[in-house]
Amino acid sequence: MLNSLMSYFGSTVTPGQAGNQLWALIYVLIIFTGVSVAVMAMNWLERKALAHFQIRLGPMRVGPHGLLQPIADALKLMLKEDIIPAEADQFVFWVAPLIGLLAAFTVYTVIPFGPSQAVSDMNIGILFMLGVSSLGVLGIVVAGWASNSHYPLIGALRSSAQMVSYEVAMGLVVVSAILMTSLHGIGMYGVTGNGDTGTLSMIGIVQAQQEQHIWFIFKFFPLGLIAFVIFAIAMVAETNRAPFDMAEAESELTAGFHTEYSGLRWSLFMLAEYAAMIAVSAIAVTLWLGGWMRPFPNLLNAPVWEFIFSLFPGLTFVGLAAIAFIGAARMPAHSFFKIQRIGLAVFAAALGFIALVLLLIAVAGRSADTSVAARFREGIDYVYWFVFKVAVFMYLFIWYRATWPRYRFDQLMRIGWKVMLPISLGVLVLTAIVGVIFS
Amino acid sequence: MSIHNSDSVNEVSHLDLEAPDRPYLDSNELIINMGPQHPATHGVLRVILKLDGERVLGTECVIGYLHRGVEKIAENRTYTMFNPYVDRMDYVAAVSNGLGYCEAVEKLLNVEAPPRAQYIRVILTELNRMASHQLWLGTHALDIGAMTPLFYTFRDREEILKIFEKYCGARLTTHAFRIGGCQYETYAGFEKDVKNFLTFFAPKIDEYEALLTTNRIWLERTKNVGVISAADAIALGVTGPVLRASGVKWDLRKAQPYAAYAKFDFEIPTGENGDTYDRYLVRMAEMRQSMRIVEQAVNAIPEGPIMAKVPKVIKPPVGEIYHSIEAPKGELGYFIVSDGSTQPYRLRVRPPSFVNLQALDVMVRGLLVADVVAVIGTIDIVLGEVDR
Numbered sequence: 001m002l003n004s005l006m007s008y009f010g011s012t013v014t015p016g017q018a019g020n021q022l023w024a025l026i027y028v029l030i031i032f033t034g035v036s037v038a039v040m041a042m043n044w045l046e047r048k049a050l051a052h053f054q055i056r057l058g059p060m061r062v063g064p065h066g067l068l069q070p071i072a073d074a075l076k077l078m079l080k081e082d083i084i085p086a087e088a089d090q091f092v093f094w095v096a097p098l099i100g101l102l103a104a105f106t107v108y109t110v111i112p113f114g115p116s117q118a119v120s121d122m123n124i125g126i127l128f129m130l131g132v133s134s135l136g137v138l139g140i141v142v143a144g145w146a147s148n149s150h151y152p153l154i155g156a157l158r159s160s161a162q163m164v165s166y167e168v169a170m171g172l173v174v175v176s177a178i179l180m181t182s183l184h185g186i187g188m189y190g191v192t193g194n195g196d197t198g199t200l201s202m203i204g205i206v207q208a209q210q211e212q213h214i215w216f217i218f219k220f221f222p223l224g225l226i227a228f229v230i231f232a233i234a235m236v237a238e239t240n241r242a243p244f245d246m247a248e249a250e251s252e253l254t255a256g257f258h259t260e261y262s263g264l265r266w267s268l269f270m271l272a273e274y275a276a277m278i279a280v281s282a283i284a285v286t287l288w289l290g291g292w293m294r295p296f297p298n299l300l301n302a303p304v305w306e307f308i309f310s311l312f313p314g315l316t317f318v319g320l321a322a323i324a325f326i327g328a329a330r331m332p333a334h335s336f337f338k339i340q341r342i343g344l345a346v347f348a349a350a351l352g353f354i355a356l357v358l359l360l361i362a363v364a365g366r367s368a369d370t371s372v373a374a375r376f377r378e379g380i381d382y383v384y385w386f387v388f389k390v391a392v393f394m395y396l397f398i399w400y401r402a403t404w405p406r407y408r409f410d411q412l413m414r415i416g417w418k419v420m421l422p423i424s425l426g427v428l429v430l431t432a433i434v435g436v437i438f439s
Numbered sequence: 440m441s442i443h444n445s446d447s448v449n450e451v452s453h454l455d456l457e458a459p460d461r462p463y464l465d466s467n468e469l470i471i472n473m474g475p476q477h478p479a480t481h482g483v484l485r486v487i488l489k490l491d492g493e494r495v496l497g498t499e500c501v502i503g504y505l506h507r508g509v510e511k512i513a514e515n516r517t518y519t520m521f522n523p524y525v526d527r528m529d530y531v532a533a534v535s536n537g538l539g540y541c542e543a544v545e546k547l548l549n550v551e552a553p554p555r556a557q558y559i560r561v562i563l564t565e566l567n568r569m570a571s572h573q574l575w576l577g578t579h580a581l582d583i584g585a586m587t588p589l590f591y592t593f594r595d596r597e598e599i600l601k602i603f604e605k606y607c608g609a610r611l612t613t614h615a616f617r618i619g620g621c622q623y624e625t626y627a628g629f630e631k632d633v634k635n636f637l638t639f640f641a642p643k644i645d646e647y648e649a650l651l652t653t654n655r656i657w658l659e660r661t662k663n664v665g666v667i668s669a670a671d672a673i674a675l676g677v678t679g680p681v682l683r684a685s686g687v688k689w690d691l692r693k694a695q696p697y698a699a700y701a702k703f704d705f706e707i708p709t710g711e712n713g714d715t716y717d718r719y720l721v722r723m724a725e726m727r728q729s730m731r732i733v734e735q736a737v738n739a740i741p742e743g744p745i746m747a748k749v750p751k752v753i754k755p756p757v758g759e760i761y762h763s764i765e766a767p768k769g770e771l772g773y774f775i776v777s778d779g780s781t782q783p784y785r786l787r788v789r790p791p792s793f794v795n796l797q798a799l800d801v802m803v804r805g806l807l808v809a810d811v812v813a814v815i816g817t818i819d820i821v822l823g824e825v826d827r
Contacts, residue, residue: 054590406584
């Protein structure tokens, strides 16, 4: 077992490909906890960022600057009475949030945080991803139906129609991105390995961008950009977020499909929603924004640039630690805030410690050899840039929510079918034509 | 009522409230309750919706959840004692309520408030109109899904409430006026505060408009939604911004000037299409007009007494009076019957929200559930006033 653990360490393929079940399991655990923590952090960040958009403070009471609020919320939700309405279909009601959660988390098996930093690299990765993530709608529809109540039913109907119609446009632009992997005759990425064909593998798609020296968002300008924008819109609709949050539309349907849900079951829906947001952002990053690649990996490929970019993860944590320290220093002097100040200082110290470790790793692994430190440094860089890009999308999700009113259902459908579908079809056809002409 | 054909009237008033014959999943038609506990019905309004899928076939408003018997209370209170009660009707525009009541009783007594009191009344009432429109804008935008304007409007409304608080000690239910004038002289620095507010507020209206007026989603959600024609609006007795947005230039401040309004120069903003967007524009323009009025009033505020000679015990002569003012939501009228005693024999309020709410059914028929919420917001109801 130890051998199996050590033998894989530093491998360049995913544990799924290496057939190393132990490491695959470890990756699954890391991703599961990572995503759960990310969802909690996202919860806090959304409330804080939204609050500051709206000249409020957001959570401030539980922990310094409300840092422990997500934990308090999670505890509260777990301890809350779990109500199943008398008229509800008990089994379906029980199983609905699990479907959504399962769909949202299964997607993560193929998300490439790095060339080997994924649970598995399937040769049909992107298809698997689209397929599984669209299962999420089943959870919502089933939840609305099982509640046996009007508002959830309307919410479920809305979300099923919405997700189905936006998935068409989404699928078409994804296909255009897949076409881009094979054009120029530069094939042979990922696991397909047969020449000119391009790839559906998530890792292969990123490698194709690396080989072609271009993020697909810029390829065949403006085709890649249009495809990306279509996807960026469709993914908001797909995850039922503002301004397309018709399924829960608080001011219209009280809470939409999860009106009858409470406590832990409700929190599972929230978990699934945020996990799905991260997942679709990860797809967008993988397909158009170069996945795990740092900016200009080919242009600035001198070792000194490599070193400078590898400092970014550490410096980010230095920045976070500095913000936390300033926050602690700015706490009011009153003794009431003493514990909060100490807590924030400890949090800042922890962030600083992480920063230190990351910087040390960056320094120790600066040579491009195959030593453990270098491998570690590379892995951290990959994950860092991937997470950074995804985080930008997460911020956009919050920004949308703060800025825009909600679309009406028929307008949403009109945009989906009459605007986005023709455009995405056009992009697909043009991509194919342009690709043939240029190759 | 000539605005419906008779069939549709029957359909509303005989909305089948029993459970549908078939279980609801086997039928396209749903009857659902929106409210009284619903985030977008502005309090405790209950609307029974008959839906075909999401399309509204008919509505029925059920009101009375906030009924406190204000009109009956009036019969058991002296004229002076009843004055604070009117603040509790439209509690976001309490100053207007007080103005209407005080002027009605003054008319009955045949006294007139001195000029300085009238100017103070105009300033406070117009400030209150802005506060009321701010609250409307925030909640209306929230109903349509834009969360952020709510907090901006509440931030700025706070400045108005601060002026009220400094003037009379209360922020919301101000009881600012008395029969015959005002009880309080303006505090030192009142005029400066008001002027500061005006300079502070002018760019804030632009800020709200920057968020909404040309926002594509806002346009799609409000244009041609909840259209009511001028004829329908008049037939239903709709007043205020809702009426003006349909193109009828009717504002009691101009039509039957009361207080000191005849002395000020301002315009009556009107719309053309009578849709939700026009009502939005009209109210935004009204805020700007209110600023104009306040500016003129605060610059020309005369010196002098603030209280007319009113007997300690108010005993109006036998008779009846109807006096109405232009409240932020429309025509607010008081009908008072005096039997010569210290208490009204009968007091009837004509609340703008209650009357305007009648137009809901005309406006939302054939629209979607999401529009019902938008239309409830655009009518600008306060349930305290609807139910009294």
